[in-house]
Amino acid sequence: MGTRVTRLTLVHDGEEYVVEIVDAATVRVNGRDYAVHRDREGAVRVGDRPAWIARDRDTRWVFLDGRTYELTDARPGSRRRAAGHHGTLTSPMPATVRRVAVAVGDRVKAGDTLIVLEAMKMELPVRAAQAGTVSSISCREGELVQPGVPLIELDD
Amino acid sequence: MSLRRVLIANRGEIAVRIACACREAGIESVAVYSDADAGALHVTAADRAVHIGAANAYLSVEALLAAAQSSGADALHPGYGFLSERAALARACAAAGIVFVGPPADAIERMGSKIGARALMSLAGVPVVPGGTPANQSDDGILAAASTLGFPVLVKASAGGGGKGMRVARRAEEVLELAASARREAQAAFGDGTLYVERLIQRPRHVEIQVVADAHGGVVHLFERECSLQRRHQKIVEESPSVALTPETRAQMGDAAVAAARAVGYVNAGTIEFLLEGHGGDARFYFLEMNTRLQVEHPITEAVTGVDLVRAQLAIAGGEPLPWTQASLSQRGHAIECRVYAEDPASGFLPQAGPLLVYREPSGPGIRVDSGVREGDRVGVEFDPLLAKLVVSAENRAAATARAIQALRAYPVLGIRTNIPFLLWLLEHPVFAAGDLHTGVVDELLAGFVAAADRAVPDEALAAAALSEPGPSPSSRADSRSRDPWDALARWGRE
Numbered sequence: 001m002g003t004r005v006t007r008l009t010l011v012h013d014g015e016e017y018v019v020e021i022v023d024a025a026t027v028r029v030n031g032r033d034y035a036v037h038r039d040r041e042g043a044v045r046v047g048d049r050p051a052w053i054a055r056d057r058d059t060r061w062v063f064l065d066g067r068t069y070e071l072t073d074a075r076p077g078s079r080r081r082a083a084g085h086h087g088t089l090t091s092p093m094p095a096t097v098r099r100v101a102v103a104v105g106d107r108v109k110a111g112d113t114l115i116v117l118e119a120m121k122m123e124l125p126v127r128a129a130q131a132g133t134v135s136s137i138s139c140r141e142g143e144l145v146q147p148g149v150p151l152i153e154l155d156d
Numbered sequence: 157m158s159l160r161r162v163l164i165a166n167r168g169e170i171a172v173r174i175a176c177a178c179r180e181a182g183i184e185s186v187a188v189y190s191d192a193d194a195g196a197l198h199v200t201a202a203d204r205a206v207h208i209g210a211a212n213a214y215l216s217v218e219a220l221l222a223a224a225q226s227s228g229a230d231a232l233h234p235g236y237g238f239l240s241e242r243a244a245l246a247r248a249c250a251a252a253g254i255v256f257v258g259p260p261a262d263a264i265e266r267m268g269s270k271i272g273a274r275a276l277m278s279l280a281g282v283p284v285v286p287g288g289t290p291a292n293q294s295d296d297g298i299l300a301a302a303s304t305l306g307f308p309v310l311v312k313a314s315a316g317g318g319g320k321g322m323r324v325a326r327r328a329e330e331v332l333e334l335a336a337s338a339r340r341e342a343q344a345a346f347g348d349g350t351l352y353v354e355r356l357i358q359r360p361r362h363v364e365i366q367v368v369a370d371a372h373g374g375v376v377h378l379f380e381r382e383c384s385l386q387r388r389h390q391k392i393v394e395e396s397p398s399v400a401l402t403p404e405t406r407a408q409m410g411d412a413a414v415a416a417a418r419a420v421g422y423v424n425a426g427t428i429e430f431l432l433e434g435h436g437g438d439a440r441f442y443f444l445e446m447n448t449r450l451q452v453e454h455p456i457t458e459a460v461t462g463v464d465l466v467r468a469q470l471a472i473a474g475g476e477p478l479p480w481t482q483a484s485l486s487q488r489g490h491a492i493e494c495r496v497y498a499e500d501p502a503s504g505f506l507p508q509a510g511p512l513l514v515y516r517e518p519s520g521p522g523i524r525v526d527s528g529v530r531e532g533d534r535v536g537v538e539f540d541p542l543l544a545k546l547v548v549s550a551e552n553r554a555a556a557t558a559r560a561i562q563a564l565r566a567y568p569v570l571g572i573r574t575n576i577p578f579l580l581w582l583l584e585h586p587v588f589a590a591g592d593l594h595t596g597v598v599d600e601l602l603a604g605f606v607a608a609a610d611r612a613v614p615d616e617a618l619a620a621a622a623l624s625e626p627g628p629s630p631s632s633r634a635d636s637r638s639r640d641p642w643d644a645l646a647r648w649g650r651e
Contacts, residue, residue, distance in 0.1 A: 052568035054513035063568035
C-alpha cells in the first residue's frame with residue numbers, strides 16, 4: 001500500500017531503542033508487530049496489555065504493569081552530548097549539601113553514594129547511576145543548592 | 157452537644173477523608189489552605205475554605221485558631237502530623253471554646269514525654285522494655301544489671317535520651333570493655349557519666365493497637381496493625397491482623413492498650429505502639445509510645461472491624477458515648493495498606509515534584525483509595541510526599557496480597573516518579589509472603605531491589621511510547637499545568 005513507516009529512536013537509561021510506527025494501529029519493535037489501540041485519554045492497549053502514556057516536554061512517560069518508563073527521543077548527532085549530560089547530577093529540589101562523599105578523580109561504581117543532600121529533614125543520598133570517574137564537583141558541604149544546578153559530574 | 161461545623165486543620169488525603177466523614181455525619185466542614193494549596197483537592201472536598209497564608213501556616217496555632225473563629229467553627233480536627241500532637245493546639249482550642257477532636261491537652265503532654273510515658277506505663281502494668289539506671293554505677297554494678305536483664309543489652313547515657321554513648325554488649329565480657337568508653341562519652345556529651353542499661357530487642361516487629369475512648373470512661377481497643385515495613389521510621393506497608401499474634405497475645409496487647417489509655421485519661425482515638433519480640437506463643441510485647449491522634453494507617457482497622465473511626469471521633473468529640481462495646485467488636489478478613497509516595501525508589505527515595513499528567517486510581521471489590529490529589533495537580537516538595545493510600549481487604553492475607561498487587565499494577569501515575577514499583581516489589585517478595593517481618597527488613601531488602609532493577613524496557617512499553625507522538629491527545633496534557641485556572645489567576649495578580 002506504500003504507507004510510510006515512521007522510525008523513532010527512543011532513549012531509556014542511556015540505551016537506544018528503535019521503534020517503527022507501521023500504521024495507525026501497528027507499531028513494530030524488535031522486528032515484531034504489535035497491534036495498538038488508543039483507549040480513553042492517556043490509556044492505550046498494546047496487544048492485549050493495557051498501558052498509559054503521557055508526554056511532558058521531551059519525556060514520553062509509559063506505565064505498564066506497575067512499572068513506569070521515561071523515554072526521550074534521540075536527536076540525530078546529539079549522542080555524545082547526551083552521554084555527557086547523562087553524567088551530570090543535579091538536586092531535584094532546594095536542599096542543603098550534608099556531605100560530599102567523593103573527590104575529583106575518584107572511580108565510582110553504579111549505586112555508590114556521591115553526595116548526601118538534606119531536605120525536609122531527610123537525608124537524600126545522590127548515587128551514581130553508572131560507573132565512571134568524578135570529573136568535577138561544583139558544590140560544597142553546607143551549601144544550599146537549587147534544583148537543576150549541577151552538583152557533580154561523572155565521565156565514563 | 158453535637159458538632160455543627162468542624163475546621164479541618166490539615167491538608168492532603170486526611171483532610172479529604174475528614175471532610176467526607178463530616179458530610180456523612182451532617183456536619184459542615186471548613187478546609188484551610190496555604191497559598192500553594194488554593195486549588196488542592198481537600199479545598200474542594202470541604203463545604204467552605206479559609207486561606208491561612210504560606211506553607212508554614214499549617215503549623216501555626218494562631219492561624220488555625222483564627223480560621224476556626226472567623227469561619228464560626230465549633231470544633232477543630234487536627235488530622236495527623238502538623239500540630240496534631242501539640243498540646244498547645246488542644247489547649248488553645250479549649251481556651252477559645254472550640255472542641256478539639258482529639259484527646260485532652262494533658263493526655264497529649266503526658267504521652268509526649270518518652271521518659272514520663274514509660275514510667276506511667278510501668279505503673280499501669282503495661283510492659284516496657286526491661287532496663288533502668290543501676291544504683292551501683294561501677295563496672296561490676298553495670299555488669300550485674302546487664303546479667304539480670306539478659307543479653308544482648310544496650311548500654312547508653314542515662315542523661316539525654318538519644319543514642320549518645322550507646323553500645324551493644326552481646327556477652328558479659330563485652331560489658332566490662334564497653335562500660336568505660338560509654339561512660340566517657342556520656343560524661344563528654346552530658347557532663348554526666350551515669351549509664352542506663354536496657355535489653356536489646358532484636359529484630360522487633362512494630363505492632364500497634366488502636367484504642368478509642370469516650371468522655372464517660374468507656375475505652376475499647378480495635379485490635380492491631382502490623383507496621384514493621386518501614387524505612388527511616390516512615391511506614392510503607394501496614395496490615396491487620398498481624399501474622400505474629402496468637403489470640404492470647406492479641407488479647408493481652410489489647411488489654412494493655414486499654415490500660416495505657418485509662419492511665420493517661422485518654423479520650424478519642426489513639427494508638428499504642430508496641431515492639432513485639434518473637435512471634436506466636438513466644439511473643440513478648442513492650443510499650444514503645446502512644447500516638448495521641450488518628451493514624452495514617454487507620455483505614456486497615458476500619459476495613460477489618462467495619463467501623464468508621466473518623467465518624468466515631470466526631471461523635472465522641474460531640475459528647476456521645478462509644479457506639480460499641482469490646483464484645484461487639486471483632487476482626488474479619490485481612491487488610492493491607494500501601495502508602496503511595498512521590499518518591500523515587502531508584503535514587504534513595506528522593507521526594508519528587510512535578511505534574512500528575514496521568515493519575516488513575518484502581519477500583520474494584522475490596523479496593524479503597526484515600527487520596528489527596530487528582531490528575532492535573534502539581535505535586536510540590538514543601539509537604540509530606542504521601543499522595544494516596546491504597547487500602548485493600550479480602551478474606552485472608554494471601555487474597556489481600558494478590559488484590560494489592562493487582563491494584564498497584566492498575567495504578568498509573570505519570571509525570572512524576574512514585575514508589576509504586578517498590579511497593580509491588582515488596583509485596584511480591586517471598587519475605588512478605590512468609591510474613592517474616594521486622595522493623596529492619598526493608599533496609600535489608602533494599603539492596604536487592606536496587607540490584608534487581610531491570611533496566612531493559614519491554615517491547616510493549618516502547619510500542620506505547622511511540623503512540624504519544626504525533627497525536628494531540630495524550631501529549632496535550634503536558635500543558636495542563638499552564639491551563640490550571642489557579643495559575644491563570646496568579647498571572648492576573650492574585651495574592
